[in-house]
Amino acid sequence: MTLDRELVGRSYPPSAVYEVGRAKIAEFAAAVGADDPVHRDPEAARAVGHPDVVAPPTFAIVVSLEAAFVVLGDPEVGLDYSRVVHGEQKFAHHRPIRAGDRLVATTTIDAARSVAGNDLLTARVELATEDGEAVCTAVSMLVARGSGGDAA
Amino acid sequence: MSERPSDIAVGTELPEFVARLTRADLVRYAGASGDFNPIHWSDRVAASVGLPGVIAHGMLTMGVAARAVTTWTGDPTALLEYHVRFGRPVVVPDDDQGAEVTIRGKVGALLDDGRVRVDLTVTTEGEKVLSLARAIVRLR
Numbered sequence: 552m553t554l555d556r557e558l559v560g561r562s563y564p565p566s567a568v569y570e571v572g573r574a575k576i577a578e579f580a581a582a583v584g585a586d587d588p589v590h591r592d593p594e595a596a597r598a599v600g601h602p603d604v605v606a607p608p609t610f611a612i613v614v615s616l617e618a619a620f621v622v623l624g625d626p627e628v629g630l631d632y633s634r635v636v637h638g639e640q641k642f643a644h645h646r647p648i649r650a651g652d653r654l655v656a657t658t659t660i661d662a663a664r665s666v667a668g669n670d671l672l673t674a675r676v677e678l679a680t681e682d683g684e685a686v687c688t689a690v691s692m693l694v695a696r697g698s699g700g701d702a703a
Numbered sequence: 704m705s706e707r708p709s710d711i712a713v714g715t716e717l718p719e720f721v722a723r724l725t726r727a728d729l730v731r732y733a734g735a736s737g738d739f740n741p742i743h744w745s746d747r748v749a750a751s752v753g754l755p756g757v758i759a760h761g762m763l764t765m766g767v768a769a770r771a772v773t774t775w776t777g778d779p780t781a782l783l784e785y786h787v788r789f790g791r792p793v794v795v796p797d798d799d800q801g802a803e804v805t806i807r808g809k810v811g812a813l814l815d816d817g818r819v820r821v822d823l824t825v826t827t828e829g830e831k832v833l834s835l836a837r838a839i840v841r842l843r
Binding site: 575581582583589599608616617636643644 | 787
C-alpha cells in the first residue's frame with residue numbers, strides 16, 4: 552500500500568506511566584556491555600552528581616519502541632507488521648534517564664512516504680516525566696518492505 | 704560555557720573498539736530490551752524470511768557502538784544525541800566465537816558549548832553495518 556501523507560502530524564494519546572527501575576537499568580547495561588558503575592551503583596552515580604543510577608544512551612528504546620509501534624496498530628496507517636524493519640534510530644537526550652523516573656511516551660508521525668515500493672514511516676516519541684519534564688526525544692524510522700522490494 | 708579540551712580537533716580519532724556478539728548476547732539483549740523477534744534467536748524463522756542466519760538486534764549494535772564513544776568520553780551521560788541508520792545485518796553464528804563488530808570513530812565537527820560531533824564507522828567482516836552513525840557529545 553502507499554502511505555497517506557495526511558498521516559503526517561498525527562499524534563496518539565500518551566502511554567501509561569513506565570517507572571524506570573534500578574534493576575532494569577543494570578540489566579540493560581549488562582546486555583550492551585556498558586560496565587560503567589553509574590549504571591548499577593547508586594553511590595557511584597551520586598558521586599558524579601546524579602540523583603540515582605543513570606541509563607546507558609540507548610536505554611530509551613525500552614520505552615520508546617513500543618510507543619512507536621502504536622502507529623502500526625492504527626488501521627488508517629495499514630503497515631504490514633510482518634514486513635516492518637527498523638531503518639533508523641535517533642535519540643536526543645534532554646537529561647539522562649535515571650532510576651525512579653516515571654515516564655510517559657507521546658507518539659507523533661513526523662514523516663510518511665513510499666520509496667521504491669517500500670513504505671517509510673517516521674515516528675517521534677517524546678519521553679517526559681509525568682510532571683511534564685522533557686527527558687528524551689526518540690525518533691524511529693520504520694520500513695515496511697514492499698513484496699517485490701530488495702531492501703536489506 | 705565549558706571549554707573543549709585543546710587537543711581535540713576535527714579528525715581526532717577515537718581508540719578502536721572491538722566487541723564480540725554471541726547467541727548468548729542476543730538472548731540477553733532480547734530479555735533486557737523486550738524485543739523477542741525470533742529472527743534474533745531462531746535459525747528456522749530467520750531462514751524463512753530470507754536472512755542468511757540469526758541476526759543481531761540493530762539496537763544491540765547501536766548500543767554496543769555507543770560504548771566506543773562513552774569509553775572515550777569517560778561519561779556515558781555526555782552522549783547527548785545519537786543517530787544511526789541500519790544498513791546490513793550482523794549475522795551471528797551459533798558457535799563460541801559469534802560475530803566481531805569493530806567500531807572506529809573520529810571527530811567530524813567542533814560545535815558550540817564544548818560539544819563535538821563524532822562520526823562512527825561500524826563494520827563486521829570488513830562490511831559497514833551502519834550506513835550512518837553519528838553522536839554529539841559534550842567534552843569537558
